[in-house]
Amino acid sequence: MSSITEPGSVGIVETKYFTFAEPPNELQLESGKKLGPITLAYEMYGEMNEDKSNCILILHALSGDAHVAGKHHPDDRKPGWWDSMVGPGKAFDTTKYCVICSNVIGGCKGSTGPSSIDPATGKPYGLRFPIVTIADMVNAQKHLIDHLGIKQLFCVVGGSMGGMQALQWAVSYPDMVKLAIPIATTARLSAQAIAFNAVGRHAIMADPNFAGGDYYGKQIPSAGLRIARMIGHITYLSDKSMHRKFGRGLQDKTAPSYDFGTEFQVESYLNYQGDEFVKRFDANSYLYITKAMDYFDLSQPSGDLKKELSRVKAAFLVISFSSDWLFPPYMSKEIVTALRRNNVDVTYTEIQSDYGHDAFLLETDTLTNLIVNFLEYADQRDNGF
Amino acid sequence: MSSITEPGSVGIVETKYFTFAEPPNELQLESGKKLGPITLAYEMYGEMNEDKSNCILILHALSGDAHVAGKHHPDDRKPGWWDSMVGPGKAFDTTKYCVICSNVIGGCKGSTGPSSIDPATGKPYGLRFPIVTIADMVNAQKHLIDHLGIKQLFCVVGGSMGGMQALQWAVSYPDMVKLAIPIATTARLSAQAIAFNAVGRHAIMADPNFAGGDYYGKQIPSAGLRIARMIGHITYLSDKSMHRKFGRGLQDKTAPSYDFGTEFQVESYLNYQGDEFVKRFDANSYLYITKAMDYFDLSQPSGDLKKELSRVKAAFLVISFSSDWLFPPYMSKEIVTALRRNNVDVTYTEIQSDYGHDAFLLETDTLTNLIVNFLEYADQRDNGF
Numbered sequence: 001m002s003s004i005t006e007p008g009s010v011g012i013v014e015t016k017y018f019t020f021a022e023p024p025n026e027l028q029l030e031s032g033k034k035l036g037p038i039t040l041a042y043e044m045y046g047e048m049n050e051d052k053s054n055c056i057l058i059l060h061a062l063s064g065d066a067h068v069a070g071k072h073h074p075d076d077r078k079p080g081w082w083d084s085m086v087g088p089g090k091a092f093d094t095t096k097y098c099v100i101c102s103n104v105i106g107g108c109k110g111s112t113g114p115s116s117i118d119p120a121t122g123k124p125y126g127l128r129f130p131i132v133t134i135a136d137m138v139n140a141q142k143h144l145i146d147h148l149g150i151k152q153l154f155c156v157v158g159g160s161m162g163g164m165q166a167l168q169w170a171v172s173y174p175d176m177v178k179l180a181i182p183i184a185t186t187a188r189l190s191a192q193a194i195a196f197n198a199v200g201r202h203a204i205m206a207d208p209n210f211a212g213g214d215y216y217g218k219q220i221p222s223a224g225l226r227i228a229r230m231i232g233h234i235t236y237l238s239d240k241s242m243h244r245k246f247g248r249g250l251q252d253k254t255a256p257s258y259d260f261g262t263e264f265q266v267e268s269y270l271n272y273q274g275d276e277f278v279k280r281f282d283a284n285s286y287l288y289i290t291k292a293m294d295y296f297d298l299s300q301p302s303g304d305l306k307k308e309l310s311r312v313k314a315a316f317l318v319i320s321f322s323s324d325w326l327f328p329p330y331m332s333k334e335i336v337t338a339l340r341r342n343n344v345d346v347t348y349t350e351i352q353s354d355y356g357h358d359a360f361l362l363e364t365d366t367l368t369n370l371i372v373n374f375l376e377y378a379d380q381r382d383n384g385f
Numbered sequence: 386m387s388s389i390t391e392p393g394s395v396g397i398v399e400t401k402y403f404t405f406a407e408p409p410n411e412l413q414l415e416s417g418k419k420l421g422p423i424t425l426a427y428e429m430y431g432e433m434n435e436d437k438s439n440c441i442l443i444l445h446a447l448s449g450d451a452h453v454a455g456k457h458h459p460d461d462r463k464p465g466w467w468d469s470m471v472g473p474g475k476a477f478d479t480t481k482y483c484v485i486c487s488n489v490i491g492g493c494k495g496s497t498g499p500s501s502i503d504p505a506t507g508k509p510y511g512l513r514f515p516i517v518t519i520a521d522m523v524n525a526q527k528h529l530i531d532h533l534g535i536k537q538l539f540c541v542v543g544g545s546m547g548g549m550q551a552l553q554w555a556v557s558y559p560d561m562v563k564l565a566i567p568i569a570t571t572a573r574l575s576a577q578a579i580a581f582n583a584v585g586r587h588a589i590m591a592d593p594n595f596a597g598g599d600y601y602g603k604q605i606p607s608a609g610l611r612i613a614r615m616i617g618h619i620t621y622l623s624d625k626s627m628h629r630k631f632g633r634g635l636q637d638k639t640a641p642s643y644d645f646g647t648e649f650q651v652e653s654y655l656n657y658q659g660d661e662f663v664k665r666f667d668a669n670s671y672l673y674i675t676k677a678m679d680y681f682d683l684s685q686p687s688g689d690l691k692k693e694l695s696r697v698k699a700a701f702l703v704i705s706f707s708s709d710w711l712f713p714p715y716m717s718k719e720i721v722t723a724l725r726r727n728n729v730d731v732t733y734t735e736i737q738s739d740y741g742h743d744a745f746l747l748e749t750d751t752l753t754n755l756i757v758n759f760l761e762y763a764d765q766r767d768n769g770f
Contacts, residue, residue, distance in 0.1 A: 031643035258416035
C-alpha cells in the first residue's frame, strides 16, 4: 500500500496473492471432494500492531471482491466496494486497525474458481470445479489468516453473504474471533431466496453460449448472466426505494412508445446493471456462489440453531434493515435469539431504512456510529477473551 | 351449457366465440393503432333473467382464460380456474346470476392475440400485433356485453390483472357497472412489478428460439418462457408460504448432492410450474399481457387518482391480502381512499392470509362470505342506481 492520497482514503492499493504451498495444499471440502492448490486474492489496509491483535477481516457479498477500499490506479472511476466504511477516520479506521479482505473461493476476482486452470487438465475448470460452501470459503480464508500469523481476528464483518461468512467464522473458529458483525444476513437461506438464485442459474444455463460451462475464450453467456443480475437487483432494492428512485417515470420520453423497447426508467436501470455486470463477472462463478448460499444453514447438522451456535465465543453486533425483504429483520432476530440463549453477548439493531437489502452498502452514517461504538468498547464485552 | 353433473358444479361447459362483425369491426386502441376484426372467446354459466340485470362479468389474470368453472370434457383433469367460486351455491351462485368471462385480447386462449392470423399477411401476427392496454381489453369486452344485450353489469370482479380490468370497467363505463370487486390489485403498476415483468420479457426475448416472435410452427422459446413463469411464481407466493410449503427440504434425497441438479423442493416446484406453463401458454401473449399491466395507471392522464375516479358510479368491495407483496394492501388502500374522497360507497377488507398474491385463488371461504354478503345487499348500496 502506498501513501494516502486523499483525506479519509486508503489511497492507492494493490491486490496480493497467497497460494497454499505447503501441505496440505489442498482444501478438504464439505462435499467430500478436495480442491487445490488454492490461490486467494486479498488486500490489506492499515498496519498490524505488534501482536497482530488489531486485524479486521471483511467478508464480501455475492458480487464483491477483495478490493474493499482505495483505488488500484489514480484514474480508477470508483474506489473499492466499501470505501465509505474503510479508511482513516472511517468506521473501520485504518489508522487503528489492519483491515483484510480476500476474494472467496469459487469467485472470479483472483481467487481460485471455475475460471481458474484445472491442474488436472490444463484448461479452465468450468463445471468440473467442485461445489463449495460458505464453510469452505471460510476454511480457505483460515489458511490466509494463519499465513499472515494472526492468532485471533479482532473482528469479522460482512453484509449479506459476507454476514454468512462472519457467522461461519465465529462457529468454525470460535477461538479466533473476538468480535463478529453480521449485517443484513441470515443463519440459513430461505426457500424464497433459493428460488431467486435457482431462476438466475436457469437463465445462465439456458443461454446457448453457456455450452455446459466451457465458454472461456468464446462467446460468454452474457444474456443469461444479465437476466440473473437483473433478478438479483430487484431483490436488493425495496418496493419503496424503487418507487422513489423510478416510480412510473418514462425513460427519455414524455409519452409511451407502446413497443417493446425500454419504456420505463426502472427498465433502463435494470438494463444498465445487467450490462455492467456481464463485463466484470464470470457466469460460472455466479452459479457456484449462489449454490454456496443455497446450502448455507447454520442450524445443521442438528437442525437446532441454538445448539449449533453453542460453541461461539465472539461478542456480536447483529444489524438488519427494516425494508430488507431478501434477508428480513426476522432472520437476524432468529440469530440473536439463538446466540442469547447461549449467553453470548449480542447487540442487535434494526436500522430503519427504505433502501432494502442494499442498505448495508448505503446507510454509511448509521452503520459507522454503531460499528465505531461496538469496536471501541470491545474490551468491555463479556466474551471471555 | 349442459346439465349440472355434480353438486355445486356448473357441469360440462363450452367456450363460445364472438367476432366483431358489424362496423366498427375494428377496435381503436389506446396507442393510436387499430386492431380488427377481433374475436373474443367467452364462457357463460347460469341464466340471464328477463331484463338481463343479473350478469356478473369475471375478469381473468395474466395467465387465465375464459374457462372459469366446470369442465369442457368429463375427463378433464381440472375444472376452470375459479371453479371454487362459481357454481350453484357458490360465491357467484349460478342459480341466481349469469356469470360471463371472456379471454383478454392479446391472450392465447381463443381471443385475438399475437398468435392469431394477421389478415394483412395471412400469417400469425407475432410482434406485428399492436400493444394493447387494460383499457383496450375492457373496450373489447364492452363489444361482447353489448352483443349479449346487457345494459348494465350487476357486478364486475377479478383478482390481480382481473382487478385492474374491474377498476377500468367502472371508470370507462360508469353507467354499465352496478358493483365492482377488485381483488389483490392496484390502480397503477409499481416500479417493482414493472421490473419483474421486464426481466421475464428479457428471458423470453433472449431465447434463440424466440426468433423475433416468429416462432409459430417451429421450436418455441420454451426456456425463456419457463424462466419468466418461474419469476412470476415467486412473486405470487409469500416468503412465509414458501417456507411452510418447502422450507429447506431436499428433493427426493436425504443428503445434498452438491451439484447443479434439482437440490431443493422449491427448485422442483419452480421447474414443474415452468414446464406446465410452456405447454399451455404462448410466449408472445406473455409479452403483450405483461406490457398491458406495465402501462396500467388509473391516475392518468391527470396524475390525480381521485380526479380520475370521480366518474365512477359503482359500489365497491375492495379486497387485499396481508401477505401479498406484489400488490400489497397499501395499493388497495390507495384505491379505497381515492374512491371515498369521491363519496363512492366502498367496503374494504384486508384478509389475513399467508398465501401471498395467490390468496385470491385460495382463500375461498373468506372470499365467499365477503362476496355473498356484498352481492345480496346490493340494493342497499348508495350508488344511485
